[in-house]
Amino acid sequence: MSEEMRRDQRVFLLGEEVAQYNGAYKVSRGMLDEFGPKRIIDTPISESGFAGMAIGAAMRGLRPICEFMSWSFSLVAADPILNNAPKMLYMSGGQFGCPIVFRGNDGAGGQLGSTHSWCVEGLFSNVPGLKMVIPSNPYEAKGLLKTAIRDDDPVFFLESERMLGDKGEVPEEEYLIPFGKANVVRQGTDCTLLSWGRPVNFAVDAAEELAKEGLSCEVIDGRTIRPLDLETIVRSVKKTNRLVVIDQSWSFGSPGSEVASQVHAACFDDLDNHVHRVHSHDVPAPYAANLEQEMLPNARRICEAVRSCCYVA
Template identity: 45%
Template sequence: MAEMNLRQALSKGLREALDNNDNVFLMGEDIGLYGGPYAVTKDLYKDYGPEKIIDTPIAESGFVGAAIGSSMTGMKPIVEIMTINFSLLAIDQIVNHAAKMHYMSDGQLSVPMIIRTVTGAGGRLAATHSQSFEGWYASVPGLKVVAPSNPNDALGLLRSSLNDNNPIIFVEHSMLYGVTGEVPEPYYETPIGLPKVIQEGTDLTIIAWSGMIPVAQDVELKLKEENISCELIDIRTLNPIDFELIFESVKKTNKVVILDEYWETGSFGAYISSVIQENCFDYLDAPISVVNSMNIPMPYSAELEDQVVPNTKRVLEKIKNKIGL
């Protein structure tokens, strides 16, 4: 076991990929000479050179499309889009092209590529730089979406993504890069699609992912003080998603709260809620509650931002008022 933070785990995974597969290359804005906007690719340019670590112009559609095209010839590009907000400039490439190529060619072509990008709020970056669009991508057949919350899963999911021949949206949360944890020394992979129970409990199931995991953990601690036992599930992957483990938990606790950093309207958390109620209706003792960001463009001020995103206080209030715990 080695202790490392999430940034280091990703860096380790990227180095492994570059070392083990000649077809792997990295591409993105300022990932090379500059060292990466979030320093995930720090020193890679120095160690692997400009052929493997390509600094691109600020042309998201252009370089994401270029990654798609190269993957169709057998390359394995790992693209970094600086933040998920900028991925909107490449959404045609991602949704209309990467997601559709295998299907529309009936399997003649494949797009084995990874798009790493940064989601979420918390950086005091205001309305255009604080959004959480991973649920959008999860809604598109042909894409896979992973969103690790800790170093162990980050490395394991990156390895699985490298061995997967589909376009993968690999979502990293800007507030989680410094999260530390144990990472096993022997090689392992974390399967894409499998949620994980990160805390067992009996009274309430809390479902979350990515930047909402620390909030969920805080809520769990607060409720523990009131002798309420929470089962905490990190879904880790938004598409595909194996619901069986979630159903098992719901059948045990009979109560569910879902944390989703996206706005209320059209949230992925609401989708999870609908699947649970359709499959576990007879087991539910209370309405399923989804806690989202408020339907407000993100304000800059820290005082305001902290209230707009789901926080411990708002989650606890909802658990008390809607679920009745």
């Protein structure tokens, strides 16, 4: 964010506790000192209010980064972020764009309870006019966020509170990661594993475990749900003839179900088994740590799905 704010004076950050407190998770540490209170703006606890304000600023030519402390709280702002921002370009006949990034923590895993643990992918990815990004590691997060800030459409940038402390190699020089271009993080021949965000790491763990059993899994980091890189997915499935989708949202009406539908249509003659899916169980997120971890996709459940898909279960 700081790099893009230095590059473009139109970029600013607003949200709860982003300034004086350096962000609820210290993501904006030091930014108030560098950019001042006109560009790092603390807001009242009113997601609908400050999301609407940010959308208005975007319509007037600025490039806001609107931080929700949790995507669970974005539900309070459903009208401005779903009924206004993604539709503005269409409703105005191209007169008003809405170059805005909505970002914050998505999903369960931190024992925050049911109301603070929403995976909003299934709710929001249905809406045309927006883009949805879910980074899986620090390198991906930087490149994808820079692309999001420069994009002329509303971008929903879904982070994970469980990954904010992750470390990895991140170049100091500028780089961008394009939307709609999935990344094959591990080559394989027996089964394709597709995921986004934190579960990509579970898929890699599962692939390493399955390799000990003689099963070779190709792992794809989808990076973006909207746009979806169906081309890379189909190419992999035509090679492996099997697909397991790992999606941390609930299964009904989810990105995982949409991918399964599209792959069945595109690869009907190539599939040796139906597309298998690993989702969060169809219950509100539990508070107890052991129950919460069992609700979410994990390496064990992915391994079970792959064995079933490969007829070795």
